Amino acid sequence: MLDLPDDDAHPDFSTEADPDRRGKPFVASVGKCFQVLKAFRRGQTELRQRDLGLSEICKLSGLDKSAAQRFSETLVTLGYLEKDPGTRRYRPGIALIDFYYTFMVSHRLAQIAMPILIEASKVYDTTVNLCELEGTDAIYTVRIPQAKASYGTMLAGRRVPAFCASPGTVILAHMPEDEADAVLAASDLRKITEYTLTDIAELKAQMAEARRLGYHVSDQQSQIHNVSTAAPVLRMDGRAVAAVHIPGYAPQWNLDNVHEKLVPLAVETARRISDSLTEAL
Amino acid sequence: MLDLPDDDAHPDFSTEADPDRRGKPFVASVGKCFQVLKAFRRGQTELRQRDLGLSEICKLSGLDKSAAQRFSETLVTLGYLEKDPGTRRYRPGIALIDFYYTFMVSHRLAQIAMPILIEASKVYDTTVNLCELEGTDAIYTVRIPQAKASYGTMLAGRRVPAFCASPGTVILAHMPEDEADAVLAASDLRKITEYTLTDIAELKAQMAEARRLGYHVSDQQSQIHNVSTAAPVLRMDGRAVAAVHIPGYAPQWNLDNVHEKLVPLAVETARRISDSLTEAL
DNA sequence: AAGAAAGTATCGCATTGTGATACATAGTTT
DNA sequence: AAACTATGTATCACAATGCGATACTTTCTT
Numbered sequence: 001m002l003d004l005p006d007d008d009a010h011p012d013f014s015t016e017a018d019p020d021r022r023g024k025p026f027v028a029s030v031g032k033c034f035q036v037l038k039a040f041r042r043g044q045t046e047l048r049q050r051d052l053g054l055s056e057i058c059k060l061s062g063l064d065k066s067a068a069q070r071f072s073e074t075l076v077t078l079g080y081l082e083k084d085p086g087t088r089r090y091r092p093g094i095a096l097i098d099f100y101y102t103f104m105v106s107h108r109l110a111q112i113a114m115p116i117l118i119e120a121s122k123v124y125d126t127t128v129n130l131c132e133l134e135g136t137d138a139i140y141t142v143r144i145p146q147a148k149a150s151y152g153t154m155l156a157g158r159r160v161p162a163f164c165a166s167p168g169t170v171i172l173a174h175m176p177e178d179e180a181d182a183v184l185a186a187s188d189l190r191k192i193t194e195y196t197l198t199d200i201a202e203l204k205a206q207m208a209e210a211r212r213l214g215y216h217v218s219d220q221q222s223q224i225h226n227v228s229t230a231a232p233v234l235r236m237d238g239r240a241v242a243a244v245h246i247p248g249y250a251p252q253w254n255l256d257n258v259h260e261k262l263v264p265l266a267v268e269t270a271r272r273i274s275d276s277l278t279e280a281l
Numbered sequence: 282m283l284d285l286p287d288d289d290a291h292p293d294f295s296t297e298a299d300p301d302r303r304g305k306p307f308v309a310s311v312g313k314c315f316q317v318l319k320a321f322r323r324g325q326t327e328l329r330q331r332d333l334g335l336s337e338i339c340k341l342s343g344l345d346k347s348a349a350q351r352f353s354e355t356l357v358t359l360g361y362l363e364k365d366p367g368t369r370r371y372r373p374g375i376a377l378i379d380f381y382y383t384f385m386v387s388h389r390l391a392q393i394a395m396p397i398l399i400e401a402s403k404v405y406d407t408t409v410n411l412c413e414l415e416g417t418d419a420i421y422t423v424r425i426p427q428a429k430a431s432y433g434t435m436l437a438g439r440r441v442p443a444f445c446a447s448p449g450t451v452i453l454a455h456m457p458e459d460e461a462d463a464v465l466a467a468s469d470l471r472k473i474t475e476y477t478l479t480d481i482a483e484l485k486a487q488m489a490e491a492r493r494l495g496y497h498v499s500d501q502q503s504q505i506h507n508v509s510t511a512a513p514v515l516r517m518d519g520r521a522v523a524a525v526h527i528p529g530y531a532p533q534w535n536l537d538n539v540h541e542k543l544v545p546l547a548v549e550t551a552r553r554i555s556d557s558l559t560e561a562l
Numbered sequence: 563a564a565g566a567a568a569g570t571a572t573c574g575c576a577t578t579g580t581g582a583t584a585c586a587t588a589g590t591t592t
Numbered sequence: 593a594a595a596c597t598a599t600g601t602a603t604c605a606c607a608a609t610g611c612g613a614t615a616c617t618t619t620c621t622t
Contacts (some may be wrong), residue, residue: 018541023602024354024357024358025350025351025354025355025579025601026354026355026358027310027351027352027355027578027579028353028577028578028579028610029308029310029311029394029578029579029609029610030310030311030314030352030355030356030359031310031355031359033308033314034326034361037380037383040377040383040387041379041382041383041386044383044386044387048613049387049526050387053568053569054568054569054570055567055568055569064611064612064613065568065569065612066611066612066613067610067612068304068569069569069571070307070308070610071308072610073305073306073307074306074307074308074312074617075311076305077305077307077312078311078312078315079415080315081382088568088569088570088619091387092380092383092384092387093384094384094413094415094420094422095382095415096380096381096383096384097381097384097385097420097422097437097438098322098376098435098438098440099318099361099378099380099381099438100377100436100438101322101436101437101438101439101440102318102322102325102373102377102437102438103373103374103377103378104378105322105325105331105374105432105433105436106325106331106372106373107320107373109523110432111432112373112431114426114435115429118429132375134360134375134376139375139378141375141378143382144426145395145399145425146399147401148396149389151386151392151395152386154395155381155382155385156378156381156382156437157378157380157381157382157383158382159379159382166371170620186415194459207320207503222603227335229316265317275455277459294620304571306571306610308609308610309579309609310578310579310609310610332580334600335599335600335601336598336599336600340581345580345581345582346599346600347580347581348579348580348581350600350601350602351579351580369587369588369599369600369601374574470603
């Protein structure tokens with residue numbers, strides 16, 4: 001009695017693109033509940049609002065009204081969403097923070113890097129970040145905030161397209177080339193600022209230079225008035241597992257003094273983390 | 282060798298204690314999947330290990346083998362768990378960090394507090410935290426790490442029983458008394474260190490003093506060699522919504538210089554956040 | 563007051579998750 | 593190495609559970 005209801009918009013809640021997980025057991029309800037949670041992130045970027053009503057959740061998650069209601073209420077019961085009794089709108093609940101802790105506590109790299117990053121942040125009183133690759137994004141996992149930056153750029157968990165941010169460039173550069181190519185191929189190469197490079201050949205040249213130099217400086221490619229530096233954290237075999245990232249905001253920082261001061265700091269910090277890594281294993 | 286997992290500990294996956302959510306739609310599978318994720322937090326504290334095998338997940342989550350497998354694999358497919366192909370053990374996945382970001386981006390209090398906390402951390406080069414109450418726990422939501430502390434105490438998302446930590450004391454003190462009593466009643470009053478107070482009357486006296494003074498100093502009640510200070514962030518109506526917390530570690534900090542320096546800093550920082558709060562609304 | 567839109571509740575059906583069982587593989591012990 | 597144990601993986605018939613169309617209620621707009 002199935003009339004093949006493969007709606008194109010949100011065809012499948014199982015996974016973005018099944019690599020080789022076919023046949024693995026999968027509970028659809030779980031996938032849907034995370035669609036609801038993800039809806040809030042989309043709501044923040046697309047609708048610029050924190051609280052979502054049920055029908056907004058429907059649109060953003062691709063679920064029908066009944067399902068949206070069922071999962072939203074389930075998540076409220078579990079504490080991962082809160083519901084405003086007045087407006088009847090939902091918002092992310094504080095319990096979500098638990099999973100960050102769960103992940104971070106067990107994250108050896110972050111544990112090793114943290115004290116080194118803190119020290120580095122004091123040298124020029126700058127923000128210092130640790131960045132890791134996930135899919136086509138670079139995710140900030142540890143951030144030591146120092147200067148006044150915008151709130152969103154001080155939070156761990158922020159994602160930036162790998163191809164257009166210095167941490168991404170530097171990680172991709174220190175990876176097997178075929179894997180890096182695959183990431184670029186899967187990336188949505190669109191300009192973020194007017195300085196963003198989107199040509200594969202140019203990007204690859206940039207990566208080659210980053211590999212040669214051992215660092216990369218991005219001049220307003222992902223954010224204007226921001227010259228950011230990144231250096232790779234390397235495993236023993238030379239593969240990058242992360243990047244140390246130091247943003248330099250205008251007017252205090254420009255291409256010249258970034259090269260003179262922040263680049264050596266980033267490189268040195270990344271090297272220290274790499275060294276501690278190999279010792280720890 | 283563990284014998285017979287405490288079956289009674291996981292009677293129901295719906296909710297810890299149904300307050301008035303009876304009749305609300307609830308999807309059991311979703312509850313179970315979060316049981317699996319929570320298992321990893323328990324695994325960290327109880328087993329002191331990051332990676333969990335399937336049978337460990339069974340014990341820690343209270344699910345049977347089939348269910349544990351189904352949900353674990355589902356979470357791997359979704360990216361919230363990773364599976365080591367060699368050991369066949371599971372570990373928290375980096376995608377978990379997304380939910381922290383989702384929560385924090387929309388968290389007005391944190392947004393307002395962040396720059397103020399950063400400034401405060403520079404005064405004596407100390408860690409400065411923002412703490413909020415959830416249930417019977419105080420949760421650290423924003424942490425500005427400075428000094429070398431242990432890794433676990435630098436991470437946002439850490440939970441501490443409210444009754445025995447200065448941020449908890451100070452928040453409970455600036456709350457309607459019946460609500461505070463309810464929290465104490467629900468708390469598991471057990472000693473964390475030899476200095477932990479566990480007598481309700483003593484705790485209430487301590488809260489009364491915190492209310493009178495507008496701050497609280499905890500002397501090794503939740504951690505030895507740690508004299509920590511907390512001051513309440515107050516809403517217009519006088520109710521505490523959070524606490525500014527500044528830990529002081531021996532030997533640098535002792536009761537005397539904490540009172541002289543950190544207490545005024547915490548109080549002033551909390552006041553500034555409170556002021557900004559009222560302005561923002 | 564009428565209308566629209568958003569949120570909530572209901573309920574029979576069949577899809578989906580369930581979990582006992584059996585099989586396969588890794589890790590120990592003899 | 594074989595025998596044994598523990599742990600991980602696959603299978604499958606059953607029915608409980610989630611599904612979603614529908615109807616009802618409330619809130620906001622016109």
